[in-house]
Amino acid sequence: MTTLAADQPATARVASSAPRAINVLRLHLTNKWTTLGTPLLILTFIFAVNYVIWLLIYTSTPEAARTAAGGNQYVEGTQYSGSTFYIFIYMLVIAIQVVLRTFPFALGFSITRRDFYLGTALLFGVLAAIYSVILTIMSYIEEATTGWGLGGHMFSTVWFGTGSLGQRLSSEFFAFLFFFFVGAAISTVYLRWRATGMIVLWGSIVLIGVAAAALITFANGWPAVGTWFLNAGVYGVVLWSLVITVISAFFGFRILRRATPVN
């Protein structure tokens, strides 16, 4: 964030506007159901559904198979569970909505674009921290209870929630930041250039994607791409996503500085 702040020439304003950014954070957290209550409720629901499924698998597996050497083979597939992915997508939607709907309101409350963006970035940081702590705690409980007593996996999967404490926390934290800042950047493009901006943005993304795929295919590079992902591992990919996160955060800020409210 320091690079973003350095964008402003007047240093005096940085100090005076700090509390205003905190106020923007409080504005965002006015209705905690949207940012915390509802997602956690859905998470609980998904967990309950998963638990019932594990229970079904558990009870329908013969006693002998469950206790055999190398046990828990019967629930091996749950390690690939993507049950917690929804929460990342939900946060992407939150980021899109917060910028799209709260920005025009914030301007009406005489908040500068800069303070709005800083307060919103604070919100993203706070939410990412809360959710990665929750997911990490759940992953440890899951391990300690050997999959809630049923060998199930939802929070300690091949994607997240394994490895050291630092790795668990940081991989989830960075993944949340990725979805937050990418969502926010998409909204700023809309705020600044409306429908035209959306068409150009998605058009470019499709073009770049197709061009990249074509290049890789012609160069026979798919095996190399696969190897890269295998070598990087999940944590490596998450770390690489930081590049996109930082680019989104930077351009989101620059674009928002010239955005106008939707009429």
Added chain:
Amino acid sequence: MSVVEIANLTKRYGSVLAVNDVTLSLEQDIIHGLLGRNGAGKTTLMQLLTGQDFASSGSISVFGAPPVENARVLQNICFIKESQKYPEDFRAKHVFTNAPLFFENWDSAFAEQLVAEFRLPLNRRIKKLSRGQLSSLGVIVGLASRAPLTFFDEPYLGLDAVARQLFYDRLLEDFAEHPRTVILSTHLIDEVQNLLQHVIVIDEGRILVDSDAEELRGSATTVAGTARAVDAFTLGRTVLSRQGLGALAQATLSRLSDEDRAAAAAAGLDITPVSLQQLVVSLSETAQAASAHSGTSAQLGTSTTSTQREK
């Protein structure tokens, strides 16, 4: 002392000139009326003054500095637009819990009193509020924020007569106790004419009138009587508008001197002051006609107006 200084301000949206070379200054602690037709450029001008939109050219100074991205200037401003957007999940009460964070003069007790008086349902989602309730919400924020520079953009769209009267009363009372600069944008001119101390009329992005309200009210007069007497009297004078019905006619003229008045009375004509609304209507029509047939100005404008009226 002036709070707002605008010089040669222009805002262009594609080929449309929403604000066209406007130069204006607004005095401190005065209630200004920003009047004009739909699409005249009222909201654009206010968005430019509050840093919500960016000028194409020209300069704006509010409290001595450009307002865009200027926290020091903006924290003294309250501008709840007629088309104000609220966060998706907001209820009216959420607006009031957040207002004190951003308006340092916010008066919670006053806000509570206004909520009761306007009968605003605090627990209803803003999406579900009626047009009038939405306007009440904006009016309450505008009044209770007590910002040194407060904008009311079409504040009583959808408000019933009782609520409108309530707004005028509370605005005047609170203004007397806590003087501040108010800009009231509206096209319901008759209702607010006694409230306004200064009048700005904007049409197609240009300032038509920028005048003290008292002075403006005296600046035009209507003479009525027989068509023959009216025509004889108006010959050689600037006629803002003329209406006729058979042998009777009435004409609106620019400022009359005492001798003019005496002459009109002697000719058997009735003299009445023109309401602000009539004045704004005739000025806008004259300006429109003038821009339509530029070159052949006032005379043509007059005849177009009168034929329109007689229909």
